[in-house]
Amino acid sequence: MRWFKSFAASLCLAASTAGAAAPEVIITPQSSQFPFIKLTVNVRDRGTGKRIGGLTREAFSVREDMSPGELVSFEEQRQEGTATASPVDVVFVFDQTGSMSEEIAGLVERSRQFADILGDSGFDFRLALVSYSDRVERVFPYTSDVEAFKRQLSKLTADGGDDEPENQLDALVEASKLPHRPGAKKVFLLVTDASFHSSDSITSRTAQGVVESLQSKGVQLHVVGPDLEPYHWMPERLGGTFFDKDSGDFQEIVRSLAGGVAVNYVVSYRSPRPQDDATRRAVEVRVKVGKDTGLDATQYQAPSWVTASSRMDFFAGEESRYAPLHVVDGSPDTVWAEGVPGQGIGEWLHMRFEKQESVSRVALTPPPAGYGCPKEVRLTLGSYSKVVTLEKGKGRQEFDLSPAVSAGSLELEIVSVYGGSDLTGLAEVQVYTGEPPALLERISRSRRTVAETDSAQSLNKKGEQLYHQGKLKESIALYQQAVDKDPSHAQAFSNLGLAYQKVGDFPNAIWANRKAIALARGSGKNGVMASSYYNIARIFEAQGDWKQAEQNFWWANQNRPMKVYDDAILRMQRKQGDVEVAR
Structure with a gap:
C-alpha cells in the first residue's frame, strides 16, 4: 500500500507538470566543489521558448537520489536589456573518426534545438566547428546562421580512427585560435570516444599545458567522452x-549542453551524501512558476578521494593494475603509474581529506623494480608547497613538515625522474597528522586485513540467509556490519540495497546499489553492476521517474544484455510518450 500511494502521488505530480503551461527546465551539474554541487538552470516558457526571469529561491527545490538537497546559494543571471549584452561564442571540437557516426548524425539533428535554446534565451550566439582524427581535419569559422552551421556539420564524414588515441x-588549441569576439563568453564542447595523444610523435602538447592555455583565454570547457x-x-x-558519452542518449546530452550555456539561474546545494566515493548521483530540480511546476533530471559522478592526472591502462577503471587507489592499499607491490608517453614529468596524484587536517609528515614509497622512480616530487598542501627528493632503490622514505601544515588535501606532482623506464609512479603514500604523528584515519580505513575480509564474507552470507527468511531488518544489520568490516565488498552493498528497497527505504537503497556499482571487480563485476x-531502475520506476528509470535499465543492459532489460527500456519509453516527466 505504501508503494502504491507513492507511485500514485508521483503520477499525479507528473501529470500536473506535463501540461502546456508548465515551464521547460534544463539543468547542468558541476561537481568541482563537491560536496557542493552547482546547477546551471535554464527555465523557458514551453510555448514560446523564451526565458522566464524574476523567479525567487523559493521556486526551486532539489533532490539527489530521492533525498532533499540543502540549497546554499541562488542567483539569477540577468540579461541587461538587449540580446547583444550576452554574446556567446561556442565551438564544437568533434571527433570525426568512424565510431562517431551516430553522434555526428545526432548533432546535426539537434543543432537547431541547441541554437533555439541559446537564441530564445536572449543570447547573441555564434557557432563554430573543429574536427579531428590523428590531426586537425576541418575548421569551420564562426557563424550565427544555424542552417550554415548544419551544412558544415553535414560535411563531416566519420571514417578511420581504429588507431586510438x-x-x-591540437584540436582544442586550434579552436582557441578562432577570432572570438571581445567580451564574449567562450565555450568549447569537446566530443570524443577515445583517449588523446600527448607528448608523442603526433603532438608535443600535454593536457596540463592545454588547460593552462585555455584558462588564460577564459575558455569554459565541457567534455562528452569516455569515463x-x-x-x-x-x-x-x-x-x-x-558528460559520460556511454550514458545513453547523446541527443539529450546536446540539449543539456545548450541549457548549460544559456543559463539564467545558478543554484548550489549541498549533497545529502557528502562521501567522495566515485558513485553516480541522480539530481532532480523542480521549478514552480505560478501554479505550474516544471522539472528536469540529470546525473553527475561524485569524485574519488584519490585521483590522478592519468594512469596506465585507464580503460580498465579501478581494476587497472595502476589505479590511483593502490597508493593507499598498504601494499608496496601495487602501484599507481602515470599513463602519458615519456617519463611522466608534470603528472600528479591528488588526495582529498575528509576535513582540514594538521599534516606533520608525508611518507612516500617508490615503486618496485621495473618502474620509473620519481626523483623530485612537489608536495602541495593548500597554499604550502615543498619539493622533496626520493632516493632510488630505497623503500619507504619520510618527510617531516615543521611546523605542521593545515590543509584539506594533498597533491603530489612528479618534477623529475630517474632514468630507466617510461612508466613512472608511486607504490604508497602515507599522510600523518599531529604529534606524535599518527596515520591519517582515512588511509587506515582503506587497508583491510585478511581476517577482516573473511569476517565480512561470513557476515554477508548470514545476512543472505536472514533475507531469504524474510527477516529484513536483521539482514540489513548484518550487511551493514559486513561493509563496515570490508568497505570494498561490492556484493554486500548490492544485498544491502535490495534489503533497503524491500523495507521501502529508497534513498539508502539507491546509495547501497551505487556503492556496489562503484566497487564491482573481477569475474562477477558485470553481474553485480x-x-x-536494475534495482535502482525499479526504484525510480516505482516513483514514476521514467527518464531516470530508463537510464538505469539501459546501464543494466550494457553490463549484461537481457530481454527483461530491453522490455523495461521500451516500457519506460512508452511511459514518457504518455506522461512527460523529466523534460
Whole structure:
C-alpha cells in the first residue's frame, strides 16, 4: 500500500507538470566543489521558448537520489536589456573518426534545438566547428546562421580512427585560435570516444599545458567522452562539466549542453551524501512558476578521494593494475603509474581529506623494480608547497613538515625522474597528522586485513540467509556490519540495497546499489553492476521517474544484455510518450 500511494502521488505530480503551461527546465551539474554541487538552470516558457526571469529561491527545490538537497546559494543571471549584452561564442571540437557516426548524425539533428535554446534565451550566439582524427581535419569559422552551421556539420564524414588515441589537444588549441569576439563568453564542447595523444610523435602538447592555455583565454570547457581521468579534471578546472558519452542518449546530452550555456539561474546545494566515493548521483530540480511546476533530471559522478592526472591502462577503471587507489592499499607491490608517453614529468596524484587536517609528515614509497622512480616530487598542501627528493632503490622514505601544515588535501606532482623506464609512479603514500604523528584515519580505513575480509564474507552470507527468511531488518544489520568490516565488498552493498528497497527505504537503497556499482571487480563485476542498476531502475520506476528509470535499465543492459532489460527500456519509453516527466 505504501508503494502504491507513492507511485500514485508521483503520477499525479507528473501529470500536473506535463501540461502546456508548465515551464521547460534544463539543468547542468558541476561537481568541482563537491560536496557542493552547482546547477546551471535554464527555465523557458514551453510555448514560446523564451526565458522566464524574476523567479525567487523559493521556486526551486532539489533532490539527489530521492533525498532533499540543502540549497546554499541562488542567483539569477540577468540579461541587461538587449540580446547583444550576452554574446556567446561556442565551438564544437568533434571527433570525426568512424565510431562517431551516430553522434555526428545526432548533432546535426539537434543543432537547431541547441541554437533555439541559446537564441530564445536572449543570447547573441555564434557557432563554430573543429574536427579531428590523428590531426586537425576541418575548421569551420564562426557563424550565427544555424542552417550554415548544419551544412558544415553535414560535411563531416566519420571514417578511420581504429588507431586510438586521437589528437584532441591540437584540436582544442586550434579552436582557441578562432577570432572570438571581445567580451564574449567562450565555450568549447569537446566530443570524443577515445583517449588523446600527448607528448608523442603526433603532438608535443600535454593536457596540463592545454588547460593552462585555455584558462588564460577564459575558455569554459565541457567534455562528452569516455569515463577517463583527464576528461573529469580538464572541464573541472575550466568551469565546465563532464558528460559520460556511454550514458545513453547523446541527443539529450546536446540539449543539456545548450541549457548549460544559456543559463539564467545558478543554484548550489549541498549533497545529502557528502562521501567522495566515485558513485553516480541522480539530481532532480523542480521549478514552480505560478501554479505550474516544471522539472528536469540529470546525473553527475561524485569524485574519488584519490585521483590522478592519468594512469596506465585507464580503460580498465579501478581494476587497472595502476589505479590511483593502490597508493593507499598498504601494499608496496601495487602501484599507481602515470599513463602519458615519456617519463611522466608534470603528472600528479591528488588526495582529498575528509576535513582540514594538521599534516606533520608525508611518507612516500617508490615503486618496485621495473618502474620509473620519481626523483623530485612537489608536495602541495593548500597554499604550502615543498619539493622533496626520493632516493632510488630505497623503500619507504619520510618527510617531516615543521611546523605542521593545515590543509584539506594533498597533491603530489612528479618534477623529475630517474632514468630507466617510461612508466613512472608511486607504490604508497602515507599522510600523518599531529604529534606524535599518527596515520591519517582515512588511509587506515582503506587497508583491510585478511581476517577482516573473511569476517565480512561470513557476515554477508548470514545476512543472505536472514533475507531469504524474510527477516529484513536483521539482514540489513548484518550487511551493514559486513561493509563496515570490508568497505570494498561490492556484493554486500548490492544485498544491502535490495534489503533497503524491500523495507521501502529508497534513498539508502539507491546509495547501497551505487556503492556496489562503484566497487564491482573481477569475474562477477558485470553481474553485480547489472543487477544493481536494475534495482535502482525499479526504484525510480516505482516513483514514476521514467527518464531516470530508463537510464538505469539501459546501464543494466550494457553490463549484461537481457530481454527483461530491453522490455523495461521500451516500457519506460512508452511511459514518457504518455506522461512527460523529466523534460
